[in-house]
Amino acid sequence: MQRLGPSLWTWDSSWQQAPATSLPLGVQKILLGSAFTSKIKLGPGLDPPLVLGLPLQLKLAVSRVVLNQGPKKEILVLLPLGVSSLLNLWVQLQGCLFLGTFPAFILLFYLVFYGFLTAMFTLTMWVMLQTVSDHTPKYQDRLATPGLMIRPKTENLDVIVNVSDTESWDQHVQKLNKFLEPYNDSIQAQKNDVCRPGRYYEQPDNGVLNYPKRACQFNRTQLGDCSGIGDPTHYGYSTGQPCVFIKMNRVINFYAGANQSMNVTCVGKRDEDAENLGSFVMFPANGNIDLMYFPYYGKKFHVNYTQPLVAVKFLNVTPNVEVNVECRINAANIATDDERDKFAGRVAFKLRINKT
Amino acid sequence: MRLKTPEIYSVELSGTEDVGKTDTGDGKEKYRGLKDKRLELKKNHQKEELKKEVDLEDHKLSIKELERKYGTNIVTGLSSTQAAELLARNGPNALTPPKETPEIVKFPQADGAILCWIAYGIQYFNDKSSSLDSVYLGCVLALVVILTGIFAYYQEAKSTNIMASFSKMIPQQALVIRDSEKKTVPAEQLVVGDIVEIKGGDKIPADIRLLSTQGCKVDNSSLTGNLTPSLRTHDNPLEAENPWNKMSTSPVGTATGMVINTGDRTIIGQIASLASGVGHEKTPIAIEIEHFVHIVAGVAVSIGILFFIIAVSMKYYVLDSIIFLIGIIVANVPEGLLATVTVTLSLTAKRMAKKNCLVKNLEAVETLGSTSIICSDKTGTLTQNRMTVAHLWFDNQIFVADTSEDHSNQVFDQSSGTWASLSKIITLCNRAEFRPGQESVPIMKKVVVGDASETALLKFSEVILGDVMEIRKRNRKVAEIPFNSTNKFQLSIHETDDPSDKRFLMVMKGAPERVLEKCSTIMVNGQEQPLDDSTAEAFHTAYMELGGLGERVLGFCHLYLPADKFPETYSFDVDTVNFPTSNLCFVGLLSMIDPPRSTVPDAVTKCRSAGIKVIMVTGDHPITAKAIAKSVGIISANSETVEDIAKRLNIPVEQVSKRDAKAAVVTGMELKDMSPEQLDELLTDYSEIVFARTSPQQKLIIVEGCQRQDAVVAVTGDGVNDSPALKKADIGIAMGIAGSDAAKNAADMVLLDDNFASIVTGVEEGRLIFDNLKKTIAYTLTKNIAELCPFLIYIIAGLPLPIGTITILFIDLGTDIIPSIALAYEKAESDIMNRKPRHKKKDRLVNAPLAIYSYLHIGLMQALGAFVVYFTVYAQEGFRPSALINLRVEWEKDSVNDLEDSYGQEWTQYQRKYLEWTGYTAFFVGIMIQQIADLIIRKTRRNSIFQQGLFRNKVIWVGIASQIIIALILSYGLGSVSALNFTMLRPQYWFVAVPHAILIWVYDEVRKLFIRLYPGSWWDKNMYY
Secondary structure (H helix, E strand, C coil): CCCCCCCCHHHHHHHHHHHHHCCCCCCCCCCEEEECCCCCCCCCCCCCCCEEEEEEEEEEEECCCEEECCEEEEEEECCCCCCCHHHHHHHHHCCCCCCCCHHHHHHHHHHHHHHHHHHHHHHHHHHHHHCCCCCCCCCHHHCCCEEEEECCCCCCCCEEEEEECHHHHHHHHHHHHHHHHHHHHHHHHCCCCCCCCCCCCCCCCCCCCCCCCCCCCCCCCHHHHHCCCCCCCCCCCCCCCCCEEEEEECEEECCCCHHCCEEEEEECCCCHHHHCCCCCCEEEEEHCHHHHHHCCCCCCCCCCCCCCEEEEEEEECCCCCCCEEEEEEEEECCCCCCCCCEEEEEEEEEEEEEEC | CCCCCCCCEHHHHHHHHHHHHHHHHHHHHHHHHHHHHCCCCCCCHHHHHCCCCCCCCCCCCCHHHHHHCCCCCCCCCCCCCHHHHHHHHHHCCCCCHHHHHCCHHHHHCCHHHHHHHHHHHHHHHCCCCCCCCCHHHHHHHHHHHHHHHHHHHHHHHHHHHHHHHHCCCCCCEEEEEEECCEEEEEHHHHHCCCCCEECCCEEECCEEEEEEEEEEEEEEHHHHHHCCCCCCCCCCCCCCCEEECCCEEEEEEEEEEEEEECCCCCCHHHHHHHHHCCCCCCHHHHHHHHHHHHHHHHHHHHHHHHHHHHHHHCCHHHHHHHHHHHHHHHHHHHCCCHHHHHHHHHHHHHHHHHHCCECCCHHHHHHHCHHHHHHHHCCCCCCCCCCCCEEEEEEEEEECCCCCCCCCCCCCCHHHHHHHHHHHHHHHHCCCCCCCCCCCCCCCCCCCCHHHHHHHHHHHHHHHCHHHHHHHHHHHEEEEECCCCCCCCEEEEEEEEEEEEEEEEEEECHHHHHHHHHHCCCEEEEEEEEEEHHHHHHHHHHHHCCCCCCEEEEEEEEECCCCCCCCCCCCCCCCCCCCCCEEEEEEEEEEEEEEECCCCCHHHHHHHHHEEEEEEECCCCCHHHHHHHHCCCCCCCCCCHHHHHHHHCCCCCHHHCHHHCCCCEEHHHHHHCHHHHHHHHHHHHHHEEEECCCCHHHHHHHHHHHHHHHCCEEECCCCHHHHHHHHCCCCEEEEECCCCCCHHCCCCCCECCCCCCHHHHHHHHHHHHHHHHHHHHHHHHHHHHHHHHHHHHHHHHHHCCCCCCCHHHHHHHCCCHHHHHEEEEECCCHHHHHHHCCCCCCCCCCCHHHHHHHHHHHHHHHHHHHHHHHHHHHHHHHCHHHHHHCCHCCCCCCCCCCCECCCCCCEEHHHHHHHHCCCCCCHHHHHHHHHHHHHHHCCCCCCCHEEEEECCCCHHHHCCCCCCCCHHHHHHCCCHHHCCCCCCCCCCHHCCHHHHHHHHHHHHHHHHHHHHHHCCHHHHHHCCC
């Protein structure tokens, strides 16, 4: 808090040029305040300057100046005179500019500064996003080996069925119904092509964007006993012969199987698991996955793509025992022995059928 | 380091004193131990005790009484059994060894250590259900704590070792009479009542009462602060003649004495324990660091708790929230700073050691920089500590002699016949001799046997006339009356070297008025003239003038004894004085002073311009003190004391307005009568103060007075009695050459060359280190925001975690360490010796602008830059920024192995985890790249980088290289170690943050530009840290 001095007029000159704002006061003591403050607080030793016996106050806002002298009040409109006056405002007059108690400049500064930072961040992000294509990710090195996953999706990859307790498996059934809905024959026939099996269904762009790309039909009926169509056993869950669906993770432009046929096999993880697992059947037969469902072209292009599934129906699992099942894909170009990624080309899950 | 060899010293006694001093050895520990015992003493009680003179009665007792009192016999001594008994009862004659703080206690003092251990516990608890990451983190945190602890301890131990090596223990032996036999026993085994024999050069092993002596003097200077051996009889036991104190040295002769006090009960022991009782205040830098820790801890804990609450209210698990809390705190605590500060300080300490300032306590490095008052000793510190001929008066004229350290050019007129006679008297009437075997040593450094004045005269004549010993040989001495305090003159009779002149030459020197009394003629221009009133008047004027300069004046006269009365065979008898000692011919006056060191005036000027007040505290006579103060600039040329003004205006002292005087000379007597308020007034009113005739105890009062003014006080001292003041001072500076071990132990710093000018270089270094620490801290704080934001965004927006806790530690303790140390090598931006010392309470190390600018400006920019790298990595791998929001829960689920990205691809848990680590690495690299820019901008606070020179500080570039190399190693070398969460990053990602780094640089240059353009503006106030 400083007493106003003659230096006021160094700043003053910039707006003095505008006729509406000239103040023929000469070098006077004036109290400056921001327009936000109704009353200027006086610091110690700061007496209100008197002009003709009346205290004089000057309040600044961005676009106007309010001049108070006792009961008289005048509002002067400040014409925007360019950046220089604003710049001067913060560099020169601070010692004198008395902004009440609120640090308006600091607020203004941070507003501008953070605005600028946001703009800078947005700009760099925008530039960065220009390097990313809409349909194919730039790098796919992490996805060299697609993972395997089961349906129904459960919290800890354990399929627990209490045969007598409908609620325990009903949620699985609901999930599966929902999951398999796009595979309904009617929908598939309507949206997808019938492709030639045993061959990749390639739809190259050849210079022109081939969009949207067609997908091959995977009919729900192909899942046989596990299709759940007209199935009173609810995918076998009500009878303790549950179906578990194996799916392979989608990876764009991945030619799974390297032009050779591939299939999914399941085994009990350890010997006792194998014993407890009993027999199972797979749909499509042998757990085959056809090449025609590859390559995948991505969400944007391959709009109606339905990934191939393999259903496993466990026929006589030893009840009341936890069985560790591991299914893996046998394909020429999918390694299933990654030490760190336990789901690369394989999936392990627990199966437990509780019967009373 | 053998620093003890006296170079400038010439007086024998100092030489032996030095040798003796080594023995007290590990005194530091000893005194420390005493502290505990003494802590119970209340402070004021202590002070009283300090200021009270030591109470000893034994010097007044007769020998018989003594024998009775101590149950001994001065001839046969104690019996061995008696001695053993006493030894068992009173303990060994050594100062109590310290109660060492168990070293392990010092270890976990690293800040935040306990927190980290709790973290470890929680992590471990959490581990049961989650992956091993938490355990790794716990281990790393624990490791960090231990390593920084060990490191800080190691650094401290290293600097302590410097001192330990400095004063190695040499077992001291004492010659003692026991069972009527002379035995040599270790001094430790002395007991009260032992009769000891002291030879010249020995150190007195305990407080003894003198029984008999042969030409033996003792130097008590370390006790009384006096330079010359005191032989006065006095009621005060410290100044009395017969009791001698432990640690004093006896330079010449032999003596027998009875031990009256041993160990801690000796006067030295008492003083030492009092010294350690004086509380040592926290160093300013320790206060600053503490303040900084408070800020950081405040920010860390408040943000941590805030987000803990947010996390809990956002339905995160409490345990998860606690882990977030730890993450936030780890991000906020600059783990590497403790080590950095320690290294920075010890680097400076090393640099200062090169400039002859040995810093014992690392933190004292900075304290010196914030010093605002220096209370300096005179003798040895400001002066050369040797008497030197300064002026001569003969032929009614005062001549100036060269008093510089080497006496190189004596320019006064030597053609006069009077000079020939005077030089002859100076040469012949002198008992001092060079110690043999020093032919190759420069004259000024030769060791002399004799007292200070005679030494001065000997060297003076040696420089001008050449081989003095040869001249003395040619003018064989036939009789001599040595100086004594009753007749106050010294006289000798010589044959002349002129073979044709068979007369004897009688030469005399002494107190000028006494010498003049004995003269009837005076020599002017080589001619003898009768001594009339006008010549006597001229003599008095010269005498007063020289005396007024604070110099010790000697008069010289001679007489050629007539050959007829005193033939060649005449036998002179000094006892009956069978020769005339009056009607001599007065030749001239010669005055001596302990001249100021040539570097001191410059250093004092530097202190002045650096806003440091230099106060001289000396035991000397006020006139001498004032003269020296004037000549070194402590009292500047144009300022006057009240007495000066009174003299000039010819009015009584009382009428002089005190405001007119800038300088003041205060004697110990005046000081004694002053109330603390009066002292405060004195210290504030006068800018140039000299305290004369002060006792070392009063030094403590002065220091306390200065500290009441909120000043950071540096005190120099050398005597044992100085140690309380040295302890009390914010920084105690002991003299390396003249200082006693007690002083060195109490001090924070030791001046190896006893030179005041070294203090000034120390101040400069201290100020530089403060500035550079500011830069280091600003640099270190900046990245905290970049480390913190990820956690906040992670909690609020649910992005996959951008940077892991371990990765943060790799920044804090890996890439950032060497660069922050490198800032310690930065040169000063402007002349730091031209600004005021920083105010202890106002100019903080970490102030609001520093924190705000680091956190909210640069820190935020860095965070944004690092996020760009992070988003780039995710987007190019398939997760666009929009897809990341609120992905956290699914992302982190172990069971979700088909998480869909923006392109419809599905990711297994491990694939995501790997991507997350790549994200960590990317964020890490983003911060690292921008920290390079941060490092460069932190080189200066006001000047442009280009003004400072981008390449002047090469260590910065070492720092930058280390940053890059460590990051490369982490990413490409250790990318496969899963515990470290680093992956190999594609080369182009290293450059993504470069635009932001450049932005940081440009922004800071703009900031500095405005600061320089508009000093004092709002910008300057808010943006200059």
